[in-house]
Amino acid sequence: MKIGFIGLGHMGAPMALNLLKAGHTLSVFDLAETAMQTLADAGAQRAASPKAAASGAEWVVTMLPAAAHVRSVLTAKDGVLAGVAKGVTIIDSSTIDPASAREFAALAAAQGNAFVDAPVSGGTGGAAAGTLTFMVGGSAAAYESVKPVLSGMGRNIVHCGDTGTGQVAKICNNLVLGITMAGVAEAMALGESLGIDPKVLGGIMNTSTGRCWSSDTYNPFPGVIETAPSSRGYTGGFGTDLMLKDLGLATDAAKNVRQPAYMGALAQQLYQAMSSRGDGKLDFSAIIKLYRAQNE
């Protein structure tokens, strides 16, 4: 299939490469020349603009940092909506707020295009390995139609409901993730101060009611889980500033529906404190540093 792909960053580039490997024809666009070159070397066609990438495509995929970028890529004079043929479905894999996703879907619908929100989880590792999870918001028909494209980039393609619910699933999951990580960090640091061996504590939690991904897979205490970023200096993984962005989306969405988000708002401030002290690029599990001042 002929796919227009816009946004070749840390996530987008490996995703696009996987589509090429899956046998699709790609017309790609990004502002960064290096990214364009990488994809061109792998066989993609360079497009001069989002509009050009979308022209003649049977599918369009966008993977961008924030809603403002998606809006611009879609609606600019040389944007996707100006080039895409009627009937083509636009798949946005960016993580953005649900309200914007719904707005973009309405814009697309107005000129005869379907739009599905399909944010991902799995990180750059999952993007490279083609094992991402896609959370898809759109009609059942749209979901069925995009599966063949998305399965070239990921393993689990989950239908979350109507337009916007892919984003809802993503931000609600990451809201829980940001909170549980802060909670596990707090408890592990407390246990250390109170004199228990962190590995023993981790082991108990992981077989008890404190069990969670932030504890059993990604424990923030160095040495508890050998494969976690905490055991390699908090490098790699999911950056604090990215977690900050997602918690911002969650608390903003909560604000819009007038619902309190006590725990998420507090967690957000804690990650902000990390970013403020210059640790925004570290894996988000480095939040445990806020608690271990005495012990490190």
Add this chain to the structure above:
Amino acid sequence: MKIGFIGLGHMGAPMALNLLKAGHTLSVFDLAETAMQTLADAGAQRAASPKAAASGAEWVVTMLPAAAHVRSVLTAKDGVLAGVAKGVTIIDSSTIDPASAREFAALAAAQGNAFVDAPVSGGTGGAAAGTLTFMVGGSAAAYESVKPVLSGMGRNIVHCGDTGTGQVAKICNNLVLGITMAGVAEAMALGESLGIDPKVLGGIMNTSTGRCWSSDTYNPFPGVIETAPSSRGYTGGFGTDLMLKDLGLATDAAKNVRQPAYMGALAQQLYQAMSSRGDGKLDFSAIIKLYRAQNE
């Protein structure tokens, strides 16, 4: 073996019954006559005081609401320490602060008795079924010695380290539990307001990085997990006031070691708000009611 057992409440009574079933001889004490009668009917000997229960016992087990009760049961004129033979090990399964556990161990040691802290997880269900987890703090030798007794009441007997670390493990685990439950409640309620089907959202979390016991086993949103208290009106389970007690132990312990406990302290206030509005007896997952005002 001859065991003195003091404290026959919701947890203590079924634990003592299981010791009887396991073939031990029990001398029991509780202030509540009904509890005494239940155990007597099952074959235990009534003791007139903690001292009497401890006299002649090869082991002493205490299961009490708080550190003040343990102190009194141990040190009163007619208390355990006044009656227990030299060399006998005292096992305290109450959930109390680690510092008190260490203090009690020192008191016991001063008169030639070992003392291990062995708080449990598993709730009244686990107590009845004999499937509790015991988190044991004490020397390796003490741990080995108490295993035969504890295995009459539980399935997992975990050595956490020196005296007090059993309590540390318990309160750190429950600190995480109280936080993750509040976080999952916040995210599930937000998802509902943003228009995603709660079952779909729960399903996505449970296979993603938001996965945790509070989500996949005990989800606070009614109907997501059929066996969870949320699906039966928040009855049964682990009461809000008990969670409050444990979070109080955690934040107090943090205060004593001068460590911030941001997330735990906030979660504690939220459960307090539940207790304040009269919902202290509901399962702690009812905390989602604080978020669903608009939707219920």
Add this chain to the structure above:
Amino acid sequence: MKIGFIGLGHMGAPMALNLLKAGHTLSVFDLAETAMQTLADAGAQRAASPKAAASGAEWVVTMLPAAAHVRSVLTAKDGVLAGVAKGVTIIDSSTIDPASAREFAALAAAQGNAFVDAPVSGGTGGAAAGTLTFMVGGSAAAYESVKPVLSGMGRNIVHCGDTGTGQVAKICNNLVLGITMAGVAEAMALGESLGIDPKVLGGIMNTSTGRCWSSDTYNPFPGVIETAPSSRGYTGGFGTDLMLKDLGLATDAAKNVRQPAYMGALAQQLYQAMSSRGDGKLDFSAIIKLYRAQNE
């Protein structure tokens, strides 16, 4: 002087009326016909658009709900910038984020107009009485030049620094206000529960280190300050939803400069809880209801 005035809401209408009383000539615009009629009756000229209101004016004043409205009123095809003469200063009294204020100043500067941010405090009462405080961001020269206009609507015209600092002053002040009110509410409710007479407690605070405007002028406990909204059912005053808006501006601004806003973010969630339970129109001191569940 000839003034174009756009935005005739609860604040804008009385402000415009005071400018008329001060002898200025006004050309006004608002989407609401009733508001237009009120001003026309008082002698103002109706304008068909922001552009029309700005045409021929020596000064332009805007008083709008949020940055999005200011952007639209300034930059739309029939907006202020399309009609205003070169050299005329635009005064925006809306409460918006400092970054947007700086952006609008740049847009105005590009076509030869000065733009000062001049948000107010003093509420609808101050607007009617002409006793508002204006916090002015802009050059010293611009500040001097706008004083004669602003003194027709307010009593204190304070120069805060360069463009945007008027907004900074406003949101930082209201950040403190939102926090102190929540704190005073918490303490007054706690005092009540602990058995002290709220009037006695209020009196002690007000002569001690807990002294603050939220306590000595606007105490949230009914009956402590007879003139406060709390003593008349939390009607009138400064609505919870308006406080929510300002705390949102503060935490968003903090996010943009990567600084934690722990207390503000928590206070924001508490006001959100009020809004969520349907109390968004009550005076913001009604936040004490979150604490008095047991006692009311």
Add this chain to the structure above:
Amino acid sequence: MKIGFIGLGHMGAPMALNLLKAGHTLSVFDLAETAMQTLADAGAQRAASPKAAASGAEWVVTMLPAAAHVRSVLTAKDGVLAGVAKGVTIIDSSTIDPASAREFAALAAAQGNAFVDAPVSGGTGGAAAGTLTFMVGGSAAAYESVKPVLSGMGRNIVHCGDTGTGQVAKICNNLVLGITMAGVAEAMALGESLGIDPKVLGGIMNTSTGRCWSSDTYNPFPGVIETAPSSRGYTGGFGTDLMLKDLGLATDAAKNVRQPAYMGALAQQLYQAMSSRGDGKLDFSAIIKLYRAQNE
């Protein structure tokens, strides 16, 4: 009058000295020899125990660090209650929880002694100058009777209500103080980051609705108030660890009456973070350091 005075620390010593200056006869006790010597040099009589200090006294004053010390000083074998004559009133100026104050009053009443709680505000400066405020809990008659003694040490002697309400007033006031200081610190640091001159911001707050003692008298930003600890390196003043103690009393009291203390609990964690990083001896306004990481 003959007064027994127990507790000659940073506050107690200057208070006792003022009583001597006011012409009273003092019998004093403290565990620290230096403190005893200072008072003896000034004319006080050394007592060998609290009991001895209380024997023959017409009044007893205690000024101790925490409830546990008061309990011990009152109830020990050589304690106050063992030595005091029937009918003598015991004045406790320590800051402790209201429940303990009520318990001590009951113990005293059982043997025919009145007990009033009379915690102070005003710090070591006020203690030395004799300008303390006393918040008195006890009957109207007891209040009238203790006034002549307290007026030898302070300027304002306020009757708060029945036993315990002196402590309630103290901890509720300091709860507000701890919260407003954290709030002002957050806002001042935010203002700095957003580009406003801190002196200008302070000035605006102090004439607006953000006005509070933490802003207009004790502003945490260096240089805004020349006489504040912030302008002399956060030395002197009211130590962070003392604020931590008082916030601990407040949140514990809230826990006992099952009332949430959201803002106080969060502020407590922030001061705890300060203590954890080794800043517990700095004035509590140093909390602004948590926010100024980027700017200092």
